[in-house]
Amino acid sequence: MKPSPEFVLQQLEPHTVRISTRKRQKLAISAESDETLYLIQTGVFLVRAAWRDDRHQILSLLYPGDCIRSSAIPPLDGTEIAAASENGEVWRLRWSIARGLFEGDPDLAHHVSDRLADQTARLALHNTIIAGLTGDERVAALMTEIALRVGKQTPAGIVFDMPLSRTDIAEHLALNADTVSRIVSRMRANGLIAVAGRNRLVCRSIEALAYECPIATTIRRMHETAPRRTLVA
Amino acid sequence: MKPSPEFVLQQLEPHTVRISTRKRQKLAISAESDETLYLIQTGVFLVRAAWRDDRHQILSLLYPGDCIRSSAIPPLDGTEIAAASENGEVWRLRWSIARGLFEGDPDLAHHVSDRLADQTARLALHNTIIAGLTGDERVAALMTEIALRVGKQTPAGIVFDMPLSRTDIAEHLALNADTVSRIVSRMRANGLIAVAGRNRLVCRSIEALAYECPIATTIRRMHETAPRRTLVA
DNA sequence: CACCCCTTTTGATCTCGATCAATGGTTTCG
DNA sequence: CGAAACCATTGATCGAGATCAAAAGGGGTG
Numbered sequence: 295m296k297p298s299p300e301f302v303l304q305q306l307e308p309h310t311v312r313i314s315t316r317k318r319q320k321l322a323i324s325a326e327s328d329e330t331l332y333l334i335q336t337g338v339f340l341v342r343a344a345w346r347d348d349r350h351q352i353l354s355l356l357y358p359g360d361c362i363r364s365s366a367i368p369p370l371d372g373t374e375i376a377a378a379s380e381n382g383e384v385w386r387l388r389w390s391i392a393r394g395l396f397e398g399d400p401d402l403a404h405h406v407s408d409r410l411a412d413q414t415a416r417l418a419l420h421n422t423i424i425a426g427l428t429g430d431e432r433v434a435a436l437m438t439e440i441a442l443r444v445g446k447q448t449p450a451g452i453v454f455d456m457p458l459s460r461t462d463i464a465e466h467l468a469l470n471a472d473t474v475s476r477i478v479s480r481m482r483a484n485g486l487i488a489v490a491g492r493n494r495l496v497c498r499s500i501e502a503l504a505y506e507c508p509i510a511t512t513i514r515r516m517h518e519t520a521p522r523r524t525l526v527a
Numbered sequence: 528m529k530p531s532p533e534f535v536l537q538q539l540e541p542h543t544v545r546i547s548t549r550k551r552q553k554l555a556i557s558a559e560s561d562e563t564l565y566l567i568q569t570g571v572f573l574v575r576a577a578w579r580d581d582r583h584q585i586l587s588l589l590y591p592g593d594c595i596r597s598s599a600i601p602p603l604d605g606t607e608i609a610a611a612s613e614n615g616e617v618w619r620l621r622w623s624i625a626r627g628l629f630e631g632d633p634d635l636a637h638h639v640s641d642r643l644a645d646q647t648a649r650l651a652l653h654n655t656i657i658a659g660l661t662g663d664e665r666v667a668a669l670m671t672e673i674a675l676r677v678g679k680q681t682p683a684g685i686v687f688d689m690p691l692s693r694t695d696i697a698e699h700l701a702l703n704a705d706t707v708s709r710i711v712s713r714m715r716a717n718g719l720i721a722v723a724g725r726n727r728l729v730c731r732s733i734e735a736l737a738y739e740c741p742i743a744t745t746i747r748r749m750h751e752t753a754p755r756r757t758l759v760a
Numbered sequence: 761c762a763c764c765c766c767t768t769t770t771g772a773t774c775t776c777g778a779t780c781a782a783t784g785g786t787t788t789c790g
Numbered sequence: 791c792g793a794a795a796c797c798a799t800t801g802a803t804c805g806a807g808a809t810c811a812a813a814a815g816g817g818g819t820g
Binding site for chain 1: 776777778779780786
Protein backbone atom coordinates (compact mmCIF):
# COMPACT_ATOMS: atom_id res chain seq x y z
CA MET A 295 0.00 0.00 0.00
CA LYS A 296 1.53 3.25 -1.15
CA PRO A 297 1.22 6.31 1.05
CA SER A 298 -0.77 9.15 -0.53
CA PRO A 299 1.21 11.92 -2.23
CA GLU A 300 0.10 14.36 0.44
CA PHE A 301 1.56 12.21 3.13
CA VAL A 302 4.75 11.64 1.23
CA LEU A 303 5.60 15.32 0.99
CA GLN A 304 4.43 16.09 4.48
CA GLN A 305 7.59 14.41 5.69
CA LEU A 306 9.64 17.18 4.16
CA GLU A 307 7.89 19.79 6.25
CA PRO A 308 10.27 19.81 9.24
CA HIS A 309 13.17 20.52 6.90
CA THR A 310 11.56 23.41 5.09
CA VAL A 311 11.21 27.12 5.58
CA ARG A 312 7.59 28.23 5.28
CA ILE A 313 7.11 31.40 3.27
CA SER A 314 3.88 33.36 3.22
CA THR A 315 3.73 35.55 0.17
CA ARG A 316 1.81 38.61 -0.92
CA LYS A 317 1.09 39.51 -4.51
CA ARG A 318 4.24 40.30 -6.52
CA GLN A 319 6.53 39.10 -3.80
CA LYS A 320 9.62 37.50 -5.26
CA LEU A 321 11.37 34.29 -4.30
CA ALA A 322 15.11 34.03 -4.70
CA ILE A 323 16.50 31.64 -7.29
CA SER A 324 19.78 30.62 -5.79
CA ALA A 325 22.99 30.00 -7.64
CA GLU A 326 24.03 26.53 -8.65
CA SER A 327 26.24 26.14 -5.64
CA ASP A 328 23.24 26.17 -3.33
CA GLU A 329 20.31 24.97 -5.35
CA THR A 330 16.81 25.44 -3.98
CA LEU A 331 13.66 23.32 -4.08
CA TYR A 332 10.35 25.13 -3.68
CA LEU A 333 7.10 23.35 -2.91
CA ILE A 334 4.05 25.39 -3.84
CA GLN A 335 1.33 25.06 -1.21
CA THR A 336 -1.16 27.83 -1.93
CA GLY A 337 -1.60 30.37 -4.69
CA VAL A 338 -0.28 30.78 -8.21
CA PHE A 339 3.32 31.69 -8.94
CA LEU A 340 5.12 32.86 -12.08
CA VAL A 341 8.57 32.03 -13.35
CA ARG A 342 9.70 35.18 -15.10
CA ALA A 343 12.76 36.14 -17.11
CA ALA A 344 13.98 39.46 -18.47
CA TRP A 345 15.84 39.25 -21.69
CA ARG A 346 16.59 42.71 -23.00
CA ASP A 347 15.90 46.34 -22.16
CA ASP A 348 12.65 46.16 -20.19
CA ARG A 349 11.08 43.15 -21.86
CA HIS A 350 9.96 40.37 -19.59
CA GLN A 351 8.61 36.97 -20.22
CA ILE A 352 6.68 34.50 -18.11
CA LEU A 353 8.18 31.07 -18.66
CA SER A 354 5.71 29.04 -16.66
CA LEU A 355 2.95 29.07 -14.10
CA LEU A 356 3.19 27.15 -10.84
CA TYR A 357 0.19 25.83 -8.91
CA PRO A 358 -0.26 24.19 -5.52
CA GLY A 359 1.34 20.78 -5.60
CA ASP A 360 4.11 21.81 -7.96
CA CYS A 361 7.76 21.44 -7.06
CA ILE A 362 10.36 23.61 -8.69
CA ARG A 363 14.08 23.09 -8.60
CA SER A 364 16.25 26.03 -9.51
CA SER A 365 18.41 24.15 -11.98
CA ALA A 366 15.27 23.52 -14.05
CA ILE A 367 15.19 27.27 -14.73
CA PRO A 368 17.58 28.46 -17.44
CA PRO A 369 20.33 30.90 -16.46
CA LEU A 370 18.78 33.91 -18.16
CA ASP A 371 19.18 37.44 -16.87
CA GLY A 372 16.69 38.51 -14.28
CA THR A 373 14.97 35.20 -13.74
CA GLU A 374 12.73 35.17 -10.71
CA ILE A 375 9.75 33.43 -9.17
CA ALA A 376 6.97 35.83 -8.22
CA ALA A 377 3.66 35.39 -6.48
CA ALA A 378 0.64 36.07 -8.68
CA SER A 379 -2.08 35.52 -6.08
CA GLU A 380 -2.85 37.81 -3.16
CA ASN A 381 -1.91 35.23 -0.55
CA GLY A 382 0.34 32.32 -1.18
CA GLU A 383 2.40 29.83 0.73
CA VAL A 384 5.58 28.11 -0.35
CA TRP A 385 7.97 25.80 1.37
CA ARG A 386 11.64 26.17 0.63
CA LEU A 387 14.46 23.77 1.23
CA ARG A 388 17.96 23.30 -0.03
CA TRP A 389 18.27 20.77 -2.81
CA SER A 390 21.27 19.18 -1.14
CA ILE A 391 19.10 18.42 1.88
CA ALA A 392 16.24 17.13 -0.28
CA ARG A 393 18.69 14.81 -2.04
CA GLY A 394 19.74 13.37 1.26
CA LEU A 395 16.13 12.77 2.28
CA PHE A 396 15.39 11.08 -1.04
CA GLU A 397 18.01 8.47 -0.32
CA GLY A 398 16.16 7.30 2.74
CA ASP A 399 12.70 7.58 1.23
CA PRO A 400 12.19 6.31 -2.31
CA ASP A 401 8.50 7.26 -2.36
CA LEU A 402 9.41 10.83 -1.64
CA ALA A 403 12.06 10.80 -4.36
CA HIS A 404 9.63 9.35 -6.88
CA HIS A 405 6.91 11.81 -6.03
CA VAL A 406 9.18 14.81 -6.48
CA SER A 407 10.60 13.32 -9.65
CA ASP A 408 7.10 12.85 -11.05
CA ARG A 409 6.13 16.42 -10.23
CA LEU A 410 9.26 17.69 -11.98
CA ALA A 411 8.41 15.55 -15.02
CA ASP A 412 4.97 17.18 -15.04
CA GLN A 413 6.64 20.57 -15.19
CA THR A 414 8.68 19.44 -18.14
CA ALA A 415 5.66 18.16 -20.01
CA ARG A 416 3.81 21.40 -19.31
CA LEU A 417 6.70 23.42 -20.68
CA ALA A 418 6.68 21.33 -23.84
CA LEU A 419 2.94 21.82 -24.14
CA HIS A 420 3.41 25.53 -23.72
CA ASN A 421 5.91 25.46 -26.55
CA THR A 422 3.23 23.92 -28.70
CA ILE A 423 0.76 26.59 -27.67
CA ILE A 424 2.90 29.57 -28.50
CA ALA A 425 4.45 27.98 -31.57
CA GLY A 426 1.35 26.63 -33.23
CA LEU A 427 -1.79 28.43 -32.11
CA THR A 428 -3.34 31.76 -33.00
CA GLY A 429 -3.74 34.49 -30.42
CA ASP A 430 -7.37 33.59 -29.76
CA GLU A 431 -6.52 29.94 -29.33
CA ARG A 432 -3.68 30.73 -26.95
CA VAL A 433 -5.88 32.80 -24.69
CA ALA A 434 -8.58 30.10 -24.75
CA ALA A 435 -5.92 27.58 -23.75
CA LEU A 436 -4.76 29.72 -20.84
CA MET A 437 -8.29 30.41 -19.62
CA THR A 438 -9.05 26.70 -19.74
CA GLU A 439 -5.93 25.92 -17.75
CA ILE A 440 -6.59 28.53 -15.09
CA ALA A 441 -10.28 27.69 -14.79
CA LEU A 442 -9.35 24.05 -14.19
CA ARG A 443 -6.58 24.90 -11.77
CA VAL A 444 -8.03 27.59 -9.55
CA GLY A 445 -11.75 27.62 -10.45
CA LYS A 446 -14.68 26.46 -8.40
CA GLN A 447 -17.65 24.75 -9.94
CA THR A 448 -20.89 26.71 -9.29
CA PRO A 449 -24.37 26.53 -10.83
CA ALA A 450 -23.40 29.47 -13.07
CA GLY A 451 -20.26 27.74 -14.30
CA ILE A 452 -16.65 27.74 -13.20
CA VAL A 453 -15.78 30.84 -11.18
CA PHE A 454 -12.14 31.82 -10.77
CA ASP A 455 -9.96 34.71 -9.73
CA MET A 456 -7.66 35.59 -12.58
CA PRO A 457 -4.16 35.82 -11.12
CA LEU A 458 -2.63 37.37 -14.23
CA SER A 459 -2.91 40.91 -15.52
CA ARG A 460 -3.26 41.59 -19.24
CA THR A 461 0.46 42.25 -19.36
CA ASP A 462 1.19 38.96 -17.58
CA ILE A 463 -0.99 37.06 -20.02
CA ALA A 464 0.76 38.75 -22.91
CA GLU A 465 4.18 37.90 -21.51
CA HIS A 466 3.17 34.30 -21.02
CA LEU A 467 1.54 33.78 -24.41
CA ALA A 468 4.01 35.70 -26.57
CA LEU A 469 1.41 38.32 -27.42
CA ASN A 470 1.02 42.02 -26.89
CA ALA A 471 -1.01 43.39 -23.98
CA ASP A 472 -3.18 45.38 -26.39
CA THR A 473 -3.86 42.27 -28.41
CA VAL A 474 -4.74 40.29 -25.29
CA SER A 475 -7.21 42.97 -24.30
CA ARG A 476 -8.87 42.76 -27.69
CA ILE A 477 -9.06 38.97 -27.56
CA VAL A 478 -10.51 38.91 -24.06
CA SER A 479 -13.10 41.51 -25.05
CA ARG A 480 -14.07 39.31 -27.96
CA MET A 481 -14.37 36.29 -25.69
CA ARG A 482 -16.65 38.27 -23.42
CA ALA A 483 -18.76 39.36 -26.39
CA ASN A 484 -19.06 35.72 -27.48
CA GLY A 485 -20.17 34.65 -24.02
CA LEU A 486 -17.19 32.38 -23.47
CA ILE A 487 -16.34 34.17 -20.25
CA ALA A 488 -18.07 36.78 -18.13
CA VAL A 489 -16.85 39.20 -15.50
CA ALA A 490 -17.98 38.55 -11.92
CA GLY A 491 -16.14 41.20 -10.00
CA ARG A 492 -12.68 42.54 -9.58
CA ASN A 493 -10.36 40.11 -11.36
CA ARG A 494 -13.03 37.44 -11.04
CA LEU A 495 -14.26 35.59 -14.10
CA VAL A 496 -16.93 33.03 -14.82
CA CYS A 497 -16.68 30.42 -17.49
CA ARG A 498 -20.21 29.20 -18.17
CA SER A 499 -19.11 26.20 -20.19
CA ILE A 500 -15.65 24.73 -20.15
CA GLU A 501 -16.64 22.74 -23.23
CA ALA A 502 -17.37 25.91 -25.19
CA LEU A 503 -13.99 27.29 -24.14
CA ALA A 504 -12.24 24.06 -25.05
CA TYR A 505 -13.90 24.14 -28.45
CA GLU A 506 -11.94 27.31 -29.24
CA CYS A 507 -8.60 25.61 -28.72
CA PRO A 508 -7.33 22.71 -30.86
CA ILE A 509 -5.31 21.12 -28.09
CA ALA A 510 -7.80 21.56 -25.27
CA THR A 511 -8.02 17.81 -24.82
CA THR A 512 -4.37 17.65 -23.83
CA ILE A 513 -4.66 20.69 -21.60
CA ARG A 514 -7.57 19.17 -19.75
CA ARG A 515 -5.80 15.88 -19.36
CA MET A 516 -2.81 17.59 -17.82
CA HIS A 517 -4.56 20.04 -15.53
CA GLU A 518 -7.73 18.29 -14.42
CA THR A 519 -6.06 15.38 -12.70
CA ALA A 520 -2.89 16.92 -11.31
CA PRO A 521 -2.22 16.79 -7.57
CA ARG A 522 -3.47 20.00 -5.96
CA ARG A 523 -1.57 20.17 -2.76
CA THR A 524 1.46 18.74 -1.10
CA LEU A 525 0.12 18.60 2.42
CA VAL A 526 -3.28 17.72 3.78
CA ALA A 527 -4.96 20.79 5.26
CA MET B 528 35.21 10.89 -4.25
CA LYS B 529 32.27 10.83 -6.59
CA PRO B 530 32.29 8.45 -9.54
CA SER B 531 32.25 10.18 -12.93
CA PRO B 532 28.89 10.58 -14.65
CA GLU B 533 29.96 8.15 -17.35
CA PHE B 534 30.64 5.48 -14.82
CA VAL B 535 27.41 6.13 -12.99
CA LEU B 536 25.23 5.48 -16.02
CA GLN B 537 27.33 2.60 -17.22
CA GLN B 538 25.79 0.57 -14.44
CA LEU B 539 22.43 0.79 -16.14
CA GLU B 540 23.76 -0.90 -19.24
CA PRO B 541 22.95 -4.53 -18.33
CA HIS B 542 19.31 -3.56 -17.80
CA THR B 543 18.86 -1.74 -21.09
CA VAL B 544 17.97 -2.62 -24.64
CA ARG B 545 20.47 -1.21 -27.12
CA ILE B 546 18.89 0.36 -30.19
CA SER B 547 20.86 1.31 -33.28
CA THR B 548 18.94 3.84 -35.33
CA ARG B 549 18.98 5.07 -38.89
CA LYS B 550 17.83 8.50 -39.98
CA ARG B 551 14.11 9.06 -39.42
CA GLN B 552 13.71 5.91 -37.40
CA LYS B 553 11.10 6.35 -34.69
CA LEU B 554 11.24 5.30 -31.07
CA ALA B 555 8.04 4.31 -29.32
CA ILE B 556 6.72 6.53 -26.55
CA SER B 557 4.96 4.09 -24.30
CA ALA B 558 1.75 4.73 -22.42
CA GLU B 559 1.78 5.76 -18.80
CA SER B 560 1.28 2.23 -17.61
CA ASP B 561 4.69 1.23 -18.88
CA GLU B 562 6.77 4.34 -18.92
CA THR B 563 10.08 4.33 -20.77
CA LEU B 564 13.45 5.92 -20.11
CA TYR B 565 15.72 6.50 -23.09
CA LEU B 566 19.41 7.26 -22.78
CA ILE B 567 20.83 8.93 -25.85
CA GLN B 568 24.30 7.58 -26.67
CA THR B 569 25.07 8.75 -30.19
CA GLY B 570 23.39 11.04 -32.68
CA VAL B 571 20.72 13.72 -32.49
CA PHE B 572 17.07 12.92 -31.86
CA LEU B 573 13.88 14.94 -32.19
CA VAL B 574 10.78 14.97 -30.03
CA ARG B 575 7.97 15.67 -32.46
CA ALA B 576 4.24 16.24 -32.08
CA ALA B 577 1.45 16.52 -34.64
CA TRP B 578 -1.35 18.82 -33.68
CA ARG B 579 -3.76 19.24 -36.53
CA ASP B 580 -4.18 18.17 -40.13
CA ASP B 581 -0.62 17.58 -41.30
CA ARG B 582 1.17 20.14 -39.17
CA HIS B 583 4.02 18.89 -37.05
CA GLN B 584 6.17 20.51 -34.50
CA ILE B 585 9.53 19.67 -33.00
CA LEU B 586 9.34 20.12 -29.26
CA SER B 587 12.95 19.51 -28.41
CA LEU B 588 16.29 18.19 -29.56
CA LEU B 589 18.11 15.41 -27.75
CA TYR B 590 21.87 14.96 -27.75
CA PRO B 591 24.24 12.27 -26.47
CA GLY B 592 24.13 12.25 -22.70
CA ASP B 593 20.48 13.23 -22.51
CA CYS B 594 17.92 11.12 -20.70
CA ILE B 595 14.28 11.32 -21.66
CA ARG B 596 11.40 9.93 -19.68
CA SER B 597 8.10 9.52 -21.51
CA SER B 598 6.01 11.27 -18.88
CA ALA B 599 8.04 14.41 -19.55
CA ILE B 600 6.45 14.50 -23.00
CA PRO B 601 2.93 15.92 -23.11
CA PRO B 602 0.10 13.63 -24.26
CA LEU B 603 -0.40 15.29 -27.62
CA ASP B 604 -1.52 13.43 -30.71
CA GLY B 605 1.22 11.83 -32.71
CA THR B 606 4.09 12.48 -30.36
CA GLU B 607 7.19 10.54 -31.28
CA ILE B 608 10.95 10.50 -30.88
CA ALA B 609 12.78 10.28 -34.20
CA ALA B 610 16.42 9.98 -35.14
CA ALA B 611 17.80 13.01 -36.96
CA SER B 612 21.32 11.72 -37.59
CA GLU B 613 22.28 8.98 -39.99
CA ASN B 614 23.49 6.63 -37.29
CA GLY B 615 22.44 6.81 -33.71
CA GLU B 616 22.41 4.67 -30.63
CA VAL B 617 19.97 4.74 -27.76
CA TRP B 618 19.49 2.63 -24.70
CA ARG B 619 15.99 1.90 -23.57
CA LEU B 620 14.75 0.68 -20.23
CA ARG B 621 11.49 0.60 -18.40
CA TRP B 622 11.04 3.43 -15.93
CA SER B 623 9.80 1.03 -13.27
CA ILE B 624 13.11 -0.81 -13.48
CA ALA B 625 15.11 2.42 -13.42
CA ARG B 626 13.21 3.48 -10.30
CA GLY B 627 14.21 0.30 -8.59
CA LEU B 628 17.85 0.80 -9.50
CA PHE B 629 17.76 4.37 -8.22
CA GLU B 630 16.85 3.13 -4.76
CA GLY B 631 20.05 1.21 -4.48
CA ASP B 632 22.24 3.82 -6.12
CA PRO B 633 21.73 7.45 -5.11
CA ASP B 634 24.45 8.71 -7.47
CA LEU B 635 22.65 7.16 -10.38
CA ALA B 636 19.34 8.68 -9.26
CA HIS B 637 20.91 12.10 -8.89
CA HIS B 638 22.61 11.96 -12.24
CA VAL B 639 19.41 11.08 -14.09
CA SER B 640 17.50 13.68 -12.11
CA ASP B 641 20.06 16.32 -13.07
CA ARG B 642 19.87 15.40 -16.73
CA LEU B 643 16.09 15.65 -16.63
CA ALA B 644 16.36 19.07 -14.98
CA ASP B 645 18.64 20.11 -17.86
CA GLN B 646 15.92 19.11 -20.29
CA THR B 647 13.45 21.23 -18.41
CA ALA B 648 15.71 24.25 -18.43
CA ARG B 649 16.32 23.79 -22.14
CA LEU B 650 12.61 23.69 -22.83
CA ALA B 651 12.15 26.90 -20.88
CA LEU B 652 14.97 28.48 -22.83
CA HIS B 653 13.37 27.36 -26.05
CA ASN B 654 10.15 29.04 -24.96
CA THR B 655 12.13 32.23 -24.59
CA ILE B 656 13.60 31.80 -28.02
CA ILE B 657 10.38 31.32 -29.91
CA ALA B 658 8.43 33.78 -27.79
CA GLY B 659 10.87 36.65 -27.78
CA LEU B 660 13.28 36.53 -30.67
CA THR B 661 13.00 37.44 -34.35
CA GLY B 662 13.35 34.81 -37.03
CA ASP B 663 16.99 35.68 -37.67
CA GLU B 664 17.81 35.52 -33.99
CA ARG B 665 16.09 32.16 -33.62
CA VAL B 666 18.07 30.60 -36.42
CA ALA B 667 21.31 32.05 -35.03
CA ALA B 668 20.41 30.52 -31.66
CA LEU B 669 19.81 27.12 -33.19
CA MET B 670 23.00 27.20 -35.25
CA THR B 671 24.97 28.15 -32.15
CA GLU B 672 23.45 25.28 -30.21
CA ILE B 673 24.09 22.68 -32.90
CA ALA B 674 27.59 23.91 -33.61
CA LEU B 675 28.43 23.56 -29.92
CA ARG B 676 26.76 20.19 -29.61
CA VAL B 677 27.85 18.30 -32.68
CA GLY B 678 30.58 20.47 -34.18
CA LYS B 679 34.31 19.87 -34.31
CA GLN B 680 36.82 22.63 -33.93
CA THR B 681 39.05 22.95 -37.02
CA PRO B 682 41.43 25.66 -38.24
CA ALA B 683 38.62 26.91 -40.53
CA GLY B 684 36.15 27.14 -37.68
CA ILE B 685 33.55 24.79 -36.23
CA VAL B 686 32.47 22.15 -38.74
CA PHE B 687 29.23 20.28 -38.18
CA ASP B 688 26.73 18.10 -39.97
CA MET B 689 23.33 19.73 -39.84
CA PRO B 690 20.92 17.06 -38.65
CA LEU B 691 17.83 19.13 -39.41
CA SER B 692 16.22 19.89 -42.76
CA ARG B 693 14.75 23.33 -43.48
CA THR B 694 11.36 21.95 -42.58
CA ASP B 695 12.68 20.54 -39.31
CA ILE B 696 14.24 23.87 -38.42
CA ALA B 697 10.99 25.62 -39.22
CA GLU B 698 8.99 23.19 -37.09
CA HIS B 699 11.37 23.66 -34.21
CA LEU B 700 11.59 27.45 -34.35
CA ALA B 701 7.94 28.22 -35.09
CA LEU B 702 8.81 29.58 -38.51
CA ASN B 703 7.97 28.70 -42.08
CA ALA B 704 10.32 26.59 -44.18
CA ASP B 705 10.42 29.33 -46.84
CA THR B 706 11.34 31.88 -44.23
CA VAL B 707 14.07 29.64 -42.82
CA SER B 708 15.55 29.24 -46.27
CA ARG B 709 15.65 32.99 -46.71
CA ILE B 710 17.26 33.50 -43.31
CA VAL B 711 19.91 30.83 -43.88
CA SER B 712 20.74 32.30 -47.29
CA ARG B 713 21.18 35.66 -45.63
CA MET B 714 23.49 34.12 -43.00
CA ARG B 715 25.55 32.58 -45.78
CA ALA B 716 25.73 35.91 -47.57
CA ASN B 717 26.90 37.57 -44.35
CA GLY B 718 29.62 34.98 -43.86
CA LEU B 719 28.20 33.70 -40.58
CA ILE B 720 28.09 30.17 -41.93
CA ALA B 721 29.41 28.47 -45.03
CA VAL B 722 28.55 25.24 -46.80
CA ALA B 723 31.16 22.47 -46.69
CA GLY B 724 29.41 19.62 -48.43
CA ARG B 725 26.18 17.74 -48.27
CA ASN B 726 24.44 18.91 -45.08
CA ARG B 727 27.76 20.00 -43.70
CA LEU B 728 28.28 23.54 -42.48
CA VAL B 729 31.18 25.58 -41.18
CA CYS B 730 30.88 28.33 -38.67
CA ARG B 731 33.98 30.44 -38.97
CA SER B 732 33.41 32.35 -35.73
CA ILE B 733 31.08 31.26 -33.00
CA GLU B 734 31.42 34.73 -31.54
CA ALA B 735 30.06 36.33 -34.71
CA LEU B 736 27.14 33.92 -34.64
CA ALA B 737 26.49 34.59 -30.96
CA TYR B 738 26.50 38.30 -31.66
CA GLU B 739 23.36 37.82 -33.77
CA CYS B 740 21.41 36.39 -30.87
CA PRO B 741 20.57 38.31 -27.68
CA ILE B 742 20.58 35.24 -25.45
CA ALA B 743 23.62 33.54 -26.89
CA THR B 744 25.37 33.77 -23.53
CA THR B 745 22.78 31.54 -21.94
CA ILE B 746 22.78 29.14 -24.87
CA ARG B 747 26.51 28.77 -24.67
CA ARG B 748 26.41 28.25 -20.94
CA MET B 749 23.88 25.45 -21.32
CA HIS B 750 25.36 23.65 -24.30
CA GLU B 751 29.12 24.06 -23.97
CA THR B 752 29.50 22.31 -20.66
CA ALA B 753 26.82 19.62 -20.84
CA PRO B 754 27.81 15.97 -20.47
CA ARG B 755 28.30 14.47 -23.92
CA ARG B 756 27.93 10.80 -23.33
CA THR B 757 26.56 8.38 -20.81
CA LEU B 758 29.19 5.70 -21.24
CA VAL B 759 32.92 5.86 -21.73
CA ALA B 760 33.84 4.69 -25.22
C1' DC C 761 21.32 8.55 -68.81
C1' DA C 762 16.64 9.85 -67.93
C1' DC C 763 13.01 9.82 -64.78
C1' DC C 764 10.94 10.69 -60.45
C1' DC C 765 10.51 12.42 -55.96
C1' DC C 766 11.73 15.45 -52.53
C1' DT C 767 14.04 19.50 -50.75
C1' DT C 768 15.52 24.13 -51.37
C1' DT C 769 15.29 28.60 -53.23
C1' DT C 770 13.19 32.80 -54.70
C1' DG C 771 9.50 36.05 -55.92
C1' DA C 772 4.85 38.34 -55.10
C1' DT C 773 1.20 39.18 -52.13
C1' DC C 774 -1.45 39.05 -47.88
C1' DT C 775 -2.49 38.93 -42.91
C1' DC C 776 -2.27 38.68 -38.00
C1' DG C 777 -0.67 40.79 -34.42
C1' DA C 778 2.75 44.65 -33.02
C1' DT C 779 3.23 49.32 -32.39
C1' DC C 780 1.85 53.95 -31.55
C1' DA C 781 -1.46 56.91 -29.51
C1' DA C 782 -5.23 58.60 -26.78
C1' DT C 783 -8.69 57.93 -23.09
C1' DG C 784 -10.74 56.29 -18.92
C1' DG C 785 -10.66 53.44 -14.64
C1' DT C 786 -8.48 51.98 -10.17
C1' DT C 787 -5.34 51.58 -6.55
C1' DT C 788 -1.95 53.77 -3.50
C1' DC C 789 -0.18 57.02 -0.64
C1' DG C 790 1.16 61.58 1.05
C1' DC D 791 -8.82 64.86 -1.39
C1' DG D 792 -5.68 64.98 -5.18
C1' DA D 793 -1.57 63.38 -7.53
C1' DA D 794 0.87 59.70 -9.39
C1' DA D 795 1.20 55.04 -11.03
C1' DC D 796 -0.57 51.52 -13.06
C1' DC D 797 -3.87 48.90 -15.81
C1' DA D 798 -7.41 48.26 -19.45
C1' DT D 799 -9.65 49.48 -23.63
C1' DT D 800 -10.02 50.93 -28.36
C1' DG D 801 -8.64 53.01 -32.85
C1' DA D 802 -5.25 53.66 -36.72
C1' DT D 803 -1.29 52.18 -39.01
C1' DC D 804 2.69 49.22 -40.01
C1' DG D 805 5.67 45.27 -40.74
C1' DA D 806 7.70 40.50 -40.08
C1' DG D 807 6.74 36.47 -41.53
C1' DA D 808 3.02 33.30 -43.69
C1' DT D 809 1.15 31.82 -47.77
C1' DC D 810 0.91 30.88 -52.59
C1' DA D 811 3.31 29.78 -56.73
C1' DA D 812 6.92 28.37 -59.64
C1' DA D 813 11.43 27.05 -60.72
C1' DA D 814 15.75 24.86 -59.71
C1' DG D 815 18.70 21.54 -57.64
C1' DG D 816 20.10 16.68 -56.11
C1' DG D 817 19.92 12.02 -55.11
C1' DG D 818 18.34 7.46 -55.80
C1' DT D 819 16.66 3.84 -59.04
C1' DG D 820 15.61 1.29 -63.23
